[in-house]
Amino acid sequence: MLAALLLADARTPLGGHTHSGGVEAVVRDGTLTGVGDLETFLRARIRTAGLVGAAFAAARGFAIGELDTEFGARTPSPALRAASRAQGAALRRTGSRMWPAPEWEILRRPHLPIALGIAAVASGLDQAQAAELSVHHLIGGACSAAIRLLGLDPLAVAALSAGLASLAEQTAALGVSAANTARTPAELPSASTPFPDVLAQLHEQSEVSLFAS
Amino acid sequence: MHREGHETGTPNGASGGGRPRGTAVRVGIGGPVGGGKTALVAALCRTLGQRYSIAVVTNDIYTEEDAEFLRRNGVLPDERIRAVRTGCCPHTAIRDDITANLDLVEELEAEHRPDLVLVESGGDNLTATFSYGLIDKQIFVVDVAGGDKVPRKGGPGVQRSDLLVINKIDLAELVGADLEVMRADAKEQRGELPTVFSSLRTGPAATEIADQVTAWLPPGAR
Numbered sequence: 001m002l003a004a005l006l007l008a009d010a011r012t013p014l015g016g017h018t019h020s021g022g023v024e025a026v027v028r029d030g031t032l033t034g035v036g037d038l039e040t041f042l043r044a045r046i047r048t049a050g051l052v053g054a055a056f057a058a059a060r061g062f063a064i065g066e067l068d069t070e071f072g073a074r075t076p077s078p079a080l081r082a083a084s085r086a087q088g089a090a091l092r093r094t095g096s097r098m099w100p101a102p103e104w105e106i107l108r109r110p111h112l113p114i115a116l117g118i119a120a121v122a123s124g125l126d127q128a129q130a131a132e133l134s135v136h137h138l139i140g141g142a143c144s145a146a147i148r149l150l151g152l153d154p155l156a157v158a159a160l161s162a163g164l165a166s167l168a169e170q171t172a173a174l175g176v177s178a179a180n181t182a183r184t185p186a187e188l189p190s191a192s193t194p195f196p197d198v199l200a201q202l203h204e205q206s207e208v209s210l211f212a213s
Numbered sequence: 214m215h216r217e218g219h220e221t222g223t224p225n226g227a228s229g230g231g232r233p234r235g236t237a238v239r240v241g242i243g244g245p246v247g248g249g250k251t252a253l254v255a256a257l258c259r260t261l262g263q264r265y266s267i268a269v270v271t272n273d274i275y276t277e278e279d280a281e282f283l284r285r286n287g288v289l290p291d292e293r294i295r296a297v298r299t300g301c302c303p304h305t306a307i308r309d310d311i312t313a314n315l316d317l318v319e320e321l322e323a324e325h326r327p328d329l330v331l332v333e334s335g336g337d338n339l340t341a342t343f344s345y346g347l348i349d350k351q352i353f354v355v356d357v358a359g360g361d362k363v364p365r366k367g368g369p370g371v372q373r374s375d376l377l378v379i380n381k382i383d384l385a386e387l388v389g390a391d392l393e394v395m396r397a398d399a400k401e402q403r404g405e406l407p408t409v410f411s412s413l414r415t416g417p418a419a420t421e422i423a424d425q426v427t428a429w430l431p432p433g434a435r
């Protein structure tokens with residue numbers, strides 16, 4: 001339990017604070033302007049990117065390299081692939097100090113959900129905890145970025161996060177069962193929202209940006 | 214501009230944790246917006262660039278202006294400058310969660326084997342300070358235009374940085390800053406730690422600061 005709290009804690013240096021989970025791009029685009037939009041955005045992202053991340057973080061018994069390749073195939077935007085690897089590398093850097101394990105040595109820059117899966121196993125978490133952490137980081141990263149970029153009321157955003165908990169838990173559970181029924185990593189979920197992918201690519205090319213993604 | 218992240222995540226290289234120590238000495242340059250951090254980076258590159266191999270990581274927010282400034286001035290080739298986007302939290306990126314900076318510093322160390330890596334923080338307030346998990350030494354830059362009360366206010370940068378630079382003394386008279394007051398307050402706050410008064414406008418070589426940085430480099434550096 002304590003390991004799960006440490007992995008969920010924004011004070012643990014896992015590199016997440018430099019990423020907005022696509023929020024900066026939709027703020028610039030004018031699509032996301034308030035707490036209501038943030039909820040709409042998150043409900044769509046949880047069901048898609050959230051489900052994929054949860055399934056990959058919960059997947060056990062597959063070769064790490066194969067999982068990593070399959071996750072890359074589900075991330076068509078090169079900018080988002082780079083962002084995912086940057087965050088996975090940060091998690092590996094810190095996680096391997098917190099819970100040393102040989103699995104950390106397989107990839108130097110794993111995708112984020114792969115690194116989270118390794119951290120979960122190394123720290124003794126179960127699949128559900130790994131999947132929930134994955135969805136939790138998606139929500140937390142987007143929420144804190146929206147607060148910083150738009151000056152949203154942090155109490156209202158905290159209430160939104162709490163309100164999303166049941167969807168997050170359901171999604172994590174779906175991710176776990178998908179991880180357990182897949183016979184190969186290729187059979188893991190691949191839901192996506194193309195609009196944020198396109199915007200992420202534009203974000204990468206824009207001159208003025210505060211977040212790495 | 215080189216951005217964070219590689220396309221491939223293949224074989225394990227540097228150890229996942231801690232600071233795989235190369236030979237580079239890492240010097241953080243922090244301080245409030247507009248004090249002269251970028252001007253100092255440029256000065257150090259000009260003055261020390263002939264003798265030492267240097268690389269720079271900049272944390273400035275909004276644009277990659279600092280990197281562009283260094284490029285425009287031709288003080289460092291493009292591939293030796295990297296920029297971190299700090300997600301609106303410049304102090305977090307140099308203190309609480311240094312992973313994005315470590316990533317780029319190590320990348321530069323692996324590619325260029327520099328003697329010296331300069332890490333410029335994004336402009337922040339007086340309470341910002343570098344983690345020694347990221348850098349070996351830190352310089353804190355304030356300017357006289359911020360008022361001669363600044364050293365008295367203290368804060369970790371003023372009190373404990375390895376070198377305090379009080380810049381823009383060419384403007385002291387114009388803004389009515391009393392340098393002797395600043396000197397006395399800095400001494401009071403810092404004890405034996407060094408303080409340098411500078412004008413990067415009238416003394417763009419920053420000789421005194423460059424000498425201090427040189428003293429931090431191992432005698433073996435070429």
Ligand SMILES: Nc1nc2c(ncn2[C@@H]2O[C@H](COP(=O)(O)OP(=O)(O)O)[C@@H](O)[C@H]2O)c(=O)[nH]1
Nearest residue numbers: 246247248249250251252336380381412413414
């Ligand atoms: N007059 C004067 N201007 C300076 C001096 N050093 C830097 N500047 C100017 O102050 C401004 C801010 O400097 P910069 O290096 O970008 O500050 P930073 O935000 O700390 O990186 C620029 O316009 C510099 O040219 C100085 O010693 N004297």
Ligand SMILES: [Mg+2]
Nearest residue numbers: 250251273279
């Ligand atoms: Mg600057």
